[in-house]
Amino acid sequence: MTNENTLKSSGEKVFLTKGITRTYQMGEVQVHALRGIDLELYAGEFSVILGLSGSGKSTLLNILGGLDIPTTGQVFYKELELSHATEEQLTNYRRHHVGFVFQFYNLIPSLTALENISVVTEIADDPMKPEYALELVGLTDRMNHFPAQLSGGQQQRVAIARAIAKNPAVLLCDEPTGALDIETGVTVLETLNRVNQELGTTISVITHNASISDMAHRVIYLNDGQISSIKQNDIRKTPHELSW
Numbered sequence: 001m002t003n004e005n006t007l008k009s010s011g012e013k014v015f016l017t018k019g020i021t022r023t024y025q026m027g028e029v030q031v032h033a034l035r036g037i038d039l040e041l042y043a044g045e046f047s048v049i050l051g052l053s054g055s056g057k058s059t060l061l062n063i064l065g066g067l068d069i070p071t072t073g074q075v076f077y078k079e080l081e082l083s084h085a086t087e088e089q090l091t092n093y094r095r096h097h098v099g100f101v102f103q104f105y106n107l108i109p110s111l112t113a114l115e116n117i118s119v120v121t122e123i124a125d126d127p128m129k130p131e132y133a134l135e136l137v138g139l140t141d142r143m144n145h146f147p148a149q150l151s152g153g154q155q156q157r158v159a160i161a162r163a164i165a166k167n168p169a170v171l172l173c174d175e176p177t178g179a180l181d182i183e184t185g186v187t188v189l190e191t192l193n194r195v196n197q198e199l200g201t202t203i204s205v206i207t208h209n210a211s212i213s214d215m216a217h218r219v220i221y222l223n224d225g226q227i228s229s230i231k232q233n234d235i236r237k238t239p240h241e242l243s244w
């Protein structure tokens with residue numbers, strides 16, 4: 001791979017977590033989903049968080065995205081401490097700074113692709129034009145299609161367009177290719193790569209699919225609620241080069 005695929009890191013920390021834990025109380029039983037996570041994610045970075053089912057990936061992503069708060073420890077988005085933020089600060093953070101992409105696309109069935117994106121751009125501070133978001137994900141010609149008239153991969157690309165249309169600094173993706181076949185998954189990963197490279201968006205993708213890790217700048221391995229190791233990829237693969 002060429003150098004342009006390696007991270008031109010400013011070194012700016014976008015996220016910093018210090019010893020975060022998340023414990024769920026299930027009746028008499030405590031489930032320790034996260035057991036002390038110290039992590040830094042950097043501006044412009046494409047990271048993959050890899051771990052088995054139940055290792056705590058979604059719990060960690062939800063905390064980074066301000067959808068949940070840790071039981072103990074601290075998490076910062078730049079200067080904002082999410083672990084001690086008010087509801088209003090968290091809502092503001094989610095609305096303006098972070099985009100989410102989930103395994104299931106959650107598009108509104110009665111709205112076209114373009115309208116699904118407009119719903120978000122209408123309440124954003126500094127959105128891109130919905131048409132441009134669709135162009136970035138290569139779906140200009142599907143603008144007026146309803147979700148039911150799109151393939152799974154196309155629906156996921158609309159969901160990505162919707163997430164990036166508000167120009168978030170960060171895009172958090174929870175198993176974005178989990179419901180897709182390999183070829184369609186590659187297209188979706190290429191779309192994420194393009195967003196990272198062209199918009200400079202900091203992207204974190206969580207997955208239990210180890211092959212995806214070869215396209216990341218850095219891979220964070222999660223095991224039973226802890227980081228077991230972190231690997232830097234000096235040479236990144238393109239989504240097409242991944243071996244599935």
Ligand SMILES: Nc1ncnc2c1ncn2[C@@H]1O[C@H](COP(=O)(O)OP(=O)(O)OP(=O)(O)O)[C@@H](O)[C@H]1O
Nearest residue numbers: 024031033051052053054055056057058059060208
């Ligand atoms: N709302 C909840 N209440 C109770 N326990 C939970 C809750 N959410 C997650 N857990 C538990 O926390 C642990 C971590 O869950 P998490 O969803 O973060 O795992 P994951 O790595 O995302 O798994 P998967 O790959 O299957 O999505 C699991 O043992 C899970 O059962």
Ligand SMILES: [Mg+2]
Nearest residue numbers: 057058059174
């Ligand atoms: Mg999960």
